Amino acid sequence: MKITAVESVRVEEFSNVLWVRVHTDAGIVGLGETFYGAGAVEAHLHDTLAQRLLGKDPLAIEALNREMVNLPLAQSSTGAEYRAASAVDLALWDIFGKSCGLPVHQMLGGRCHDRLRVYNTCAGYKYVRSQNIKPVGTWNLGDGTGPYEDLDAFLNRADALAESLLAQGITAMKIWPFDAAAIENDGRYISSAQLKRALEPFEKIRKAVGDRMDIMVEFHCLWNLPTAKQIARELEPYKPVWFEDPIRMNSPLALAEYADATSVWVCASETLGSRYAYKEFLDRGAVDVVMTDLVWTGGLTEGRKIAAMADAQHLPFAPHDCTGPVAFAAAVHASFSQPNTLIQESVRAFYTGWYKELVTEVPRIENGYVYPMEAPGLGLELLPTVFERADTRRRISELK
Template sequence: MQLVSVHTDVVAVPPPHIGGMYWIFVTLRTDDGIEGVGEVYSATFHPDVMVVAIQDVFDRLLAGEDPHHVEKFFRRAYSSGFTQRPDLTMMGIVSGLEMACWDIIGKAAGKPVYELIGGKVNEKLRSYSYLYPQNASGAHDYNNLELSVECALEYMEQGFTALKFDPAGPYTVMGGHQLSLEDMDRSEAFCRRIREAVGNRCDLLFGTHGQMTVSGAVRLARRLEPYDPLWFEEPIPPGNSEAMGRVADKTTIPVATGERLTTKYEFHDLLRNNGASILQMNLGRVGGILEGKKVAALAETYYAQIAPHLYNGPVGAAASIQLATATPNFLVQESIRRWDGFHAEVLEEPLVWEDGYIIPSDKPGLGITLNREVIEAHSPYKDKRLHLAMWDSPYDFKAQSDTSWKDLSK
């Protein structure tokens, strides 16, 4: 069996762009006609650049190769250009192509991928979602506390047992910084009111997107501790695991992080500095399914857990589901609501979500099939904006009444 071609689709996500501005899907094909799909979680370059880069990596490192040889592919890509170090863009490309290889491997074997990486451990996967509160006009109003409480109650009644929110913005390229007292008051109010509303039926997951200094994160954590969140997510920017460890050492809230990290090397550095007890690798960035499995194994030796990050499309979600199903130290899987809306439309059959849990598919490979008609109707992506973005301006202590910062796609 040999790989003969790659095709890339850059799918424009319709407003309100839940899951990002676009999704990058790759389809590999073998000489005996088996196709496998994967997803690249792109960040730093426009997708026009990524399409060319994906083709380059395929042509140099995968064309004519056996898709079973994922370890060989990873090492060649990791060392490409005499680098041998984590590279965010290269590992994003590797992740998508690698999960497409696993899709082919599973289809050829007639088995779900999870049966090939250790076998099923979890019959169902606990899931959580961000809160997506809507105002009277139908727009998302993330900064509205009353609407967020209503949304939390709605999601709880649907079956969710964990809810995420991040009212401490804005996110600036200049961070980390100290939050204003208004930001901290609002953050504490969100935790207090949502805790009062859901009681002990839901865990609270507090996100910050790496915007604070160590001391600033500790100040906020102490305000949130009385409401016992399950985690304090990415309290400082990625890149300094020792500093993340200093935050974790000064709060009773478990620290979760990892969506912007890649490869086992960066996660090992995080673990050895006691920077987090919950690892949030994104399977479309970390290096693929096998690399994600290695990260999970590292976490297991530190008695840490994994909670795979997912703010992209359903192909990356399908890969995360395969890993989570075969992982004993799995905690919870990020979902985007109940995998409805556009996440369901781009698949022939949507991911299965029931009463707060994802039900792993027993179909071969990743267990999904792309809906080519829908994908072609939303391709190519023509906007100039990246998947997500931050403010270019420094943090403004007097701009907290302006809620437009929450739309990260602008």
């Protein structure tokens, strides 16, 4: 079997999502995906990677992954080069599973769990649904329609939101009420009034449902170290599960200092890139929960290595999902294949909403748990309607 074409698919409405379809002479087509800066990723895919992929054996996944990420600007990065490599890598694993008639989690070594607990990242229907993604500026509050406009809910009705999630059996949620203050003050300090306002959702949740709801806190790398430690102290009485990306993820020493200053777990994170970046943070003892996004970190090939590194240090693994539907499916396969998976991120506004506009299947979530996808490969395809849309753009590089 050999790769005969590399195709990219973009839809203007979802302008940051890029799908990659790897075609083979056996008639098997693998589906991959990445997120953010889709135009730059597409250019790298066709101008640089295609010539390294066409004519090659798609089942030589490890070798092809090394070929893609060994380029001078691609190493240890989450830039366009690594995102393109990630999308192709997912497509290769999809081909592997389809060629064997087995789901990707089986190809990764088999299931370690029968079901996995999920937490709900409290985004809304149009969260990050724009070209230029930036905290607060692209939350698109008030633009979504449907029962799970969870971003507006955590800001204004966190008590009702927690009760709604518990009614579905979901016992963990992630929120980011400190972002507005960080943007207003450039992450340099937080006023007493801003701090009080940002703590309100935690007060409401604990008053309404007590300790029945676990709370993860996302900071989006927006704070300097002293302010991040100040916020951590104020949050500790509310017993959050973890603090995610409190500072920019470019200093293992600074994050280790932060971790030493709080009793709450530190989660780091999908922004780190390849295993080499994770190793520096793990060596410093700066991380309690290891999170990856497979469409940024080098795909399943790299993601499982990061999970193994975490396991070697007795740390839990928690795949990221707040991007696209193929990324979510891949994360679920990775979660089931790794023995140290703690919990799987999910966004109910996405998997009950726009994901279903784009793909044939989404992972099954019931009563707060996700279940393995059992169809061959990743277990989903782009819907035919995606290719019929007026705002769909396709580009293909073929073997000559």
